Amino acid sequence: MDMSNLTDAMASRSYDKIASICDHLMLKVASEGVAFQQDWPYAVHLLAHLYLNDLNSARFLWKSVPAPIKESRPEVAAVWKIGQQLWTRNYAGVYDSIRGFNWSAEIQDFVAAFAERYTGRMLELLMNAYSTISIQDTALFLGMNENDATNYVLQQGWSVDTASQMLTVKKQAVVTEQKIDPSKLQRLTEYVFHLEH
The missing domain is CATH 1.10.10 (Arc Repressor Mutant, subunit A)
Structure with a gap:
């Protein structure tokens, strides 16, 4: 499974492209019949949908994550906890979920970029309301x-x-x-x- 596009997007901090890269890769490997579930970067993929404020895609992705992975990878569950707070419009809970987990070095910058973008969305919401x-x-x-x-x-x-x-x-x-x-x-x-x- 060639993840070079994803690796390049993460390295260049092109976070707005990651969701489509992951979606495309997932469809490609699934169509080829490759067993990808154990190696898939679910945390990155989920966060990419949240970054784009695409809660429906994140929710459907979460539902497709195999139960053993949900249980064995706490970072995937931590990203989904952010999604749950977004879904229920618990604004403070989003920040609590971000701060409440010790993110891996692989995803730490992405989480920080999401938090910054989310704060910008909240500021815009306040200015309009x-x-x-x-x-x-x-x-x-x-x-x-x-x-x-x-x-x-x-x-x-x-x-x-x-x-x-x-x-x-x-x-x-x-x-x-x-x-x-x-x-x-x-x-x-x-x-x-x-x-x-």
């Missing part, structure tokens, strides 16, 4: 202590009211197309016509 939010709730969503969460969002341009312990969200600038008022267009047309005649 709130105009003000408590420091405590922000810390819960971002998986940080209150001090770190406050510093993190202040770097994003938010402001803090220390008296009320509330953060004011800095909304992202929304680019909209400018629509032309038909009456203005009509006046412009008349003006240009008047100049020409």
Whole structure:
């Protein structure tokens, strides 16, 4: 089983490509009748789907993992624990699951990249959903202590009211197309016509 594409993607930190590489490889070896289950990098494959926020694919992959592998490889179960927290929208639980396992050197950077990406998604969610939010709730969503969460969002341009312990969200600038008022267009047309005649 040639895993060089997967190894190269992991080495170059092309984490967004890993799910499709693993899916393709799995289909290829399964179609050739090769027994791959014992050697398959299930933890990496599961995490790759979570990295892309593809919970359904991760769930179906988890269901296809043989029971002996689920029981004998704690790292595979630890990745799935992250998936379970995502599925139930337990935002703090996602971070607890990430921190609650001693990841192998092979997957440690990938888990860190997932955590960073997940924090970015949570920040975007907060910016879209709130105009003000408590420091405590922000810390819960971002998986940080209150001090770190406050510093993190202040770097994003938010402001803090220390008296009320509330953060004011800095909304992202929304680019909209400018629509032309038909009456203005009509006046412009008349003006240009008047100049020409």
